[in-house]
Amino acid sequence: MVHRVSGLGLAIFLPLHFLALGLAIHDGAGLDSFLRWSDQPLVKLAEGGLVFLLTVHLLGGLRVLVIENFDWRDGQKQLATVAAAVSAIVAFIFLVRVF
Amino acid sequence: MSDTLSELSVSVWRGVAEGRYETYTVPQRASQTVLDVVTFVQRHIDPTLSYRFACRVGVCGSCAMTVNGKPRWTCRTHVVKVAGGGRLEIGPLQNLPVIKDLTTDMEVFFEKWQAAKGVFAPSKTRHDPIAPIRPDTPARMAADAGIECINCGVCYAGCDTVRWNSEYLGPAALTRAWTLVNDERDGGNTARLQAISASGGCHACHSHQSCQELCPQTLNPTASIAGLKRRTAAAYLKGEITA
Amino acid sequence: MNVQLYVWQRLTAAVMAPLVLLHIAVIFYATRQDLTAADILSRTRGSIAWASYYGLFVAAVSIHAAIGVRNILAEWSPLKNRRADLTGAVFGLALAVLGCRAIAAVVLP
Numbered sequence: 001m002v003h004r005v006s007g008l009g010l011a012i013f014l015p016l017h018f019l020a021l022g023l024a025i026h027d028g029a030g031l032d033s034f035l036r037w038s039d040q041p042l043v044k045l046a047e048g049g050l051v052f053l054l055t056v057h058l059l060g061g062l063r064v065l066v067i068e069n070f071d072w073r074d075g076q077k078q079l080a081t082v083a084a085a086v087s088a089i090v091a092f093i094f095l096v097r098v099f
Numbered sequence: 100m101s102d103t104l105s106e107l108s109v110s111v112w113r114g115v116a117e118g119r120y121e122t123y124t125v126p127q128r129a130s131q132t133v134l135d136v137v138t139f140v141q142r143h144i145d146p147t148l149s150y151r152f153a154c155r156v157g158v159c160g161s162c163a164m165t166v167n168g169k170p171r172w173t174c175r176t177h178v179v180k181v182a183g184g185g186r187l188e189i190g191p192l193q194n195l196p197v198i199k200d201l202t203t204d205m206e207v208f209f210e211k212w213q214a215a216k217g218v219f220a221p222s223k224t225r226h227d228p229i230a231p232i233r234p235d236t237p238a239r240m241a242a243d244a245g246i247e248c249i250n251c252g253v254c255y256a257g258c259d260t261v262r263w264n265s266e267y268l269g270p271a272a273l274t275r276a277w278t279l280v281n282d283e284r285d286g287g288n289t290a291r292l293q294a295i296s297a298s299g300g301c302h303a304c305h306s307h308q309s310c311q312e313l314c315p316q317t318l319n320p321t322a323s324i325a326g327l328k329r330r331t332a333a334a335y336l337k338g339e340i341t342a
Numbered sequence: 343m344n345v346q347l348y349v350w351q352r353l354t355a356a357v358m359a360p361l362v363l364l365h366i367a368v369i370f371y372a373t374r375q376d377l378t379a380a381d382i383l384s385r386t387r388g389s390i391a392w393a394s395y396y397g398l399f400v401a402a403v404s405i406h407a408a409i410g411v412r413n414i415l416a417e418w419s420p421l422k423n424r425r426a427d428l429t430g431a432v433f434g435l436a437l438a439v440l441g442c443r444a445i446a447a448v449v450l451p
Contacts, residue, residue, distance in 0.1 A: 004305075008414060011407045014437060021444035031379035051369065058362050061355050067306050068325040068352070094370065263417035298423060302348035328348065335345045342346030 002084060003060035006053040013050060044095065052091035059083035107182055109136055111148065112190040115197050120188065121145075133173035133181070134162050137189060137201065150201040157315070160251025164201050165190040170256035172315050192256040208252055211268045216294045217275030220287025230284050242281035245274045245323045247316045254310035254320055266299025270310035270320030273301050277323035280330060292331050293340045301327040343416075347409050354406040361399045386448040393449045400441030408434025 023030035037043070063079055107127050110120040123140050134152055141148040152162040157175040164173050167181055167188050181187065195203035223230065232239055254270040255261055261269050276295055279285050295301045301324050310320040334340045343351075372382065386392045412430025415421045421429060 004410075004414065007407075007410050011411055011433075014403065014407065015440055018437070018440035018444040022440070022447045031383075035379055047373075051366070054362065054366065058359065062359060064306055065352065065356060065359075067321065068328050090366070094373070260417070296345035298344050300344065302343045302345055331345045332349050332352075335349060340345065342344050 002056060002080075003064070006057040006060070009053045010050075010057060013053075048091050048095040051094045052087050055087035055090045056084055059087055105185060107136065107178065108186050109140065110186075110188045111137070111140060111201070112197075113148070113200055115199060118197075118200075120190075127178060127182075127185070131178045133164070133166050133171070133176045133178060133187065133189065136178060136187065137164075137173060148201070149199040158249075160249045160253075160315070163192055163251045163253050163256070165193055165256065170253040170313060172251065172253070175315060192252055194256050194258065194261045195252065203252075205250075205252060208250070208255055208269070208271070212250075212272045212275060214294065215268045215272035215276045215300075216287060216291040217272050217279065218287075219279060219282070220285050220290075222284060222286030232283065238281040238283060241323075241326065242278040245278045245318055245320070248274055248318060249316065251315065253313050253315060254318075257309045257313040259307050259309065260303055260305055264299060264303050267303045268295065268299055268301075270304075270324065273304070273327060274318060274320045274323040276301075277327050280327065289334075289339060292327075292334050295327060296331045296335065296340055296342070301331060304328075343409075343413055347412070350405055351409040354402040357402045358399065358406065361395070361402070364395070365399070383448060388451045389449060393445060396441075396445045396449075400438060400445060404434045404438040404441060407437055 020034055021031075023034055038047070060080065060083055063083060105127050107125045109123050109125050111123060112118060113121045123144050125136050125139050125144075128135070134155060137148070137150050138152075141150065150162075150164070152174065153159045155162070155174045157172055160172065162173045163170060165171075165188075166173060166176055167183075170192055173189075178187070189201065191197045191201050191203045195205060195208065198204050234240075234243070248271055250271060252271070258267075258270055260267050273295060276291055280288055280291060304321070304324045306321055306325070308321045311318070311322070314320065331340065335342065375381070408430045411433050412426050415426040415429055416423060419426075
């Protein structure tokens with residue numbers, strides 16, 4: 001479920017991400033003002049959330065690829081919890097670095 | 100002989116699709132199972148309660164019901180393990196139409212079994228010598244790991260994908276297909292792989308593993324379905340089956 | 343989901359795994375160094391490497407997200423099969439177009 005929700009969250013975010021990058025057309029002034037806007041704490045918090053979504057979706061996806069393509073191993077559920085924990089740590093480190 | 104320890108407050112589904120939970124008071128006894136509780140209600144309180152059971156010793160799978168939200172064999176579920184605070188909630192298996200009270204219509208379950216081609220397709224006649232099947236080949240071991248399914252429906256009732264996708268064939272049907280895919284005597288594999296590669300086939304499985312956690316026979320449908328995903332992907336890439 | 347969609351989804355997922363790891367590293371680097379637009383663009387403008395990397399990424403994610411969204415619609419919304427397929431495809435196309443535009447924005451000199 002986490003995997004699906006994180007995927008949906010990323011899918012919603014992605015068009016916005018592409019549009020923001022598109023601001024670089026011409027000479028990047030639009031992008032600069034966007035980058036300054038994104039310096040706000042709330043935005044940084046949201047970015048931390050996005051890093052979490054990306055990491056958890058990646059790790060969840062790797063788990064699915066392993067289940068489906070390699071020999072069965074017990075403890076898959078624990079792997080999923082570990083994946084979520086690692087993602088949380090990664091997102092936290094990100095937040096610490098940008099604040 | 101029967102030690103009455105205390106009383107249980109048991110909510111039982113009465114009705115069809117429309118209905119309600121009715122509460123009964125049942126004396127708790129040592130080593131009591133949920134099936135004992137249901138039987139007590141029917142014999143001593145309300146004879147109109149409908150439910151299924153047969154062997155009552157955990158080999159037939161007929162008594163499967165939803166106990167406190169989880170699909171289980173009621174004859175193998177001890178009351179002391181599930182009745183927190185002396186309360187129990189018993190309902191029919193989910194994801195299946197309700198006939199009455201605790202009995203469900205398993206027709207769609209078996210129709211999907213057929214749709215997954217979970218039926219042996221012979222490749223020899225009675226005049227051919229018997230095929231010597233070694234029990235320790237990887238294929239035979241894979242088949243044996245899934246062969247003990249007795250169609251109780253617990254995996255089907257517990258599956259999120261069955262709940263969300265009415266076309267999904269379900270863990271039991273696909274596990275049987277997997278055992279036949281690994282049976283070297285079977286001659287119907289191309290048709291079978293094609294049948295389970297359509298919408299609602301093995302690829303709809305999200306590997307949530309509820310089936311594996313719930314199966315009272317300790318089968319692992321997620322692993323069987325993963326095997327089917329690999330086989331069908333390979334067959335598709337080789338052009339043996341089409342999308 | 344059928345075998346064709348399944349193969350494409352798992353394939354693009356596998357392709358993206360290393361791309362995502364690199365992307366996370368880039369995110370950490372860019373935010374640590376507090377890069378301005380000019381800093382970023384000076385590195386990406388005219389770079390075949392960045393164009394190829396992001397080109398592959400956009401192609402893969404457009405397919406992967408389209409199929410994922412299609413599955414969510416088919417399972418959780420009243421849209422089924424054909425209509426879910428179509429909506430997913432439109433979404434994938436939108437991602438591809440916006441993605442290519444974004445790459446052009448940062449890579450073209």
